[in-house]
Amino acid sequence: MPKRRRAPSPQEQERHQEYLADDVPEVHRRLLEHVLANNARLSKVKIAKLPHGIGIVASERIGKNEEITFIPTPLLINLHDIPFPNSSPLDHPTKIHSSLAAYIASKLPSSDAFISILPPAESFKSSLPLFWPDKILQNSPPWIQSFVQTQRQKLSSDYAHALKWHDHVDFTREEYECAWAAVNTRTIYYRPKKWYKIPAEDCMTMCPFIDYFNHDARGAESCTVTFSPDGLRVTTQKSYTPGEEIFVTYGDYNNDHLLVEYGFTLPQNHNDNIILTPYLTPLLSPLHQKILKEASFTGEYILDEKEICYKTLTALRISVIPPETPKSSKLYKNFLSLLDGKLSEDEYAALNPSSESEVSNTLSTLIKTIESDATSKTAALNTLLLDEEFTDHKASIESAIERWGQYMAIITAYRENQS
Numbered sequence: 001m002p003k004r005r006r007a008p009s010p011q012e013q014e015r016h017q018e019y020l021a022d023d024v025p026e027v028h029r030r031l032l033e034h035v036l037a038n039n040a041r042l043s044k045v046k047i048a049k050l051p052h053g054i055g056i057v058a059s060e061r062i063g064k065n066e067e068i069t070f071i072p073t074p075l076l077i078n079l080h081d082i083p084f085p086n087s088s089p090l091d092h093p094t095k096i097h098s099s100l101a102a103y104i105a106s107k108l109p110s111s112d113a114f115i116s117i118l119p120p121a122e123s124f125k126s127s128l129p130l131f132w133p134d135k136i137l138q139n140s141p142p143w144i145q146s147f148v149q150t151q152r153q154k155l156s157s158d159y160a161h162a163l164k165w166h167d168h169v170d171f172t173r174e175e176y177e178c179a180w181a182a183v184n185t186r187t188i189y190y191r192p193k194k195w196y197k198i199p200a201e202d203c204m205t206m207c208p209f210i211d212y213f214n215h216d217a218r219g220a221e222s223c224t225v226t227f228s229p230d231g232l233r234v235t236t237q238k239s240y241t242p243g244e245e246i247f248v249t250y251g252d253y254n255n256d257h258l259l260v261e262y263g264f265t266l267p268q269n270h271n272d273n274i275i276l277t278p279y280l281t282p283l284l285s286p287l288h289q290k291i292l293k294e295a296s297f298t299g300e301y302i303l304d305e306k307e308i309c310y311k312t313l314t315a316l317r318i319s320v321i322p323p324e325t326p327k328s329s330k331l332y333k334n335f336l337s338l339l340d341g342k343l344s345e346d347e348y349a350a351l352n353p354s355s356e357s358e359v360s361n362t363l364s365t366l367i368k369t370i371e372s373d374a375t376s377k378t379a380a381l382n383t384l385l386l387d388e389e390f391t392d393h394k395a396s397i398e399s400a401i402e403r404w405g406q407y408m409a410i411i412t413a414y415r416e417n418q419s
């Protein structure tokens, strides 16, 4: 955390204005003054109010490979800033997500320059499925439901950890949840060399100002965020015209993942797909699953606009081997030879013509099940939109409906690409 704070001079205040679009709320000016007073370097960028919240735009023409933001290490908020009683944080059985959330929650509501720019609780509650009422969640895609269950377990365990290790600070469960969501949506992976002993999941930092950058999925066109011992740097990978929004990338995420972790989806997301796992796994017997696991063919089964991945095809191939088939049968032997590369796909298909057509039928049935879910769950969500009990949850319901619409669009594109 920064050690120095002083009021900006009138000249500095005037200079700061160039980093702020006109309609940006005052709290962001304070954050700006705070980072500039602590040796941040900002070049040709402005904080702006955009349709999807606050973001960063070019204030003038920017070229490719230019450093546009540098935030020095003392401004970062991470392991080193957590006041653990009587010990160094590096020796502590820490869970950084939990502790950062406790740190922020204990300061809410706050006049602190960084904490006061965090989005309000209502914005997390409506955008993040984690906080959606069960009736909305139950009508959302099943992968979202299961990811939210995992997130809820993590939140509960982090809260218990926070109560145990940070009992010297004061916060309510609601403040903690909101702070936890802020940490979840605003931290950056950060692993300086001296952190080599720290588990990867604790290598995260909050980074004032850099957390204003929104995400896109334009890969090589998004800015890079790199760290060095002296701080974090944002560098362009393309040129920008004045007023153009500047994005970084949070990762190659599909829209389910973006929705659960960050509370939004991208209308054009080339990483988008449908995770078939919740639909496909119930078709796999314990033996199927054991074989797939031994061959490392478990994990997410994916369908995108163009194809199903090879892992999905493999899981579908084994799913059509009847569960009572002995492992010593010819069917399994052929399948295992395919997995080992002793049989090519064509040879396997020639040996098992009926099972290959069953694979196609199973896949079309799965896709039809998803379509039918999309239709029935969208209808249920539309009914909730008319229900007075859900008046305050319109945005969350609309998000879930939108996600089903994206599933339908992926299926339509997939069929077109197959025909």
Ligand SMILES: C[S@@+](CC[C@H](N)C(=O)[O-])C[C@H]1O[C@@H](n2cnc3c(N)ncnc32)[C@H](O)[C@@H]1O
Pocket: 052, 053, 054, 055, 119, 127, 185, 186, 211, 212, 213, 214, 215, 216, 261, 262, 263, 264, 265, 266
């Ligand atoms: C690191 S913050 C970015 C700054 C944020 N927009 C703000 O108002 O402070 C991440 C959050 O910004 C929003 N966000 C980021 N990229 C977005 C995008 N492409 N479309 C919509 N919302 C986005 C989401 O709410 C996400 O949880």
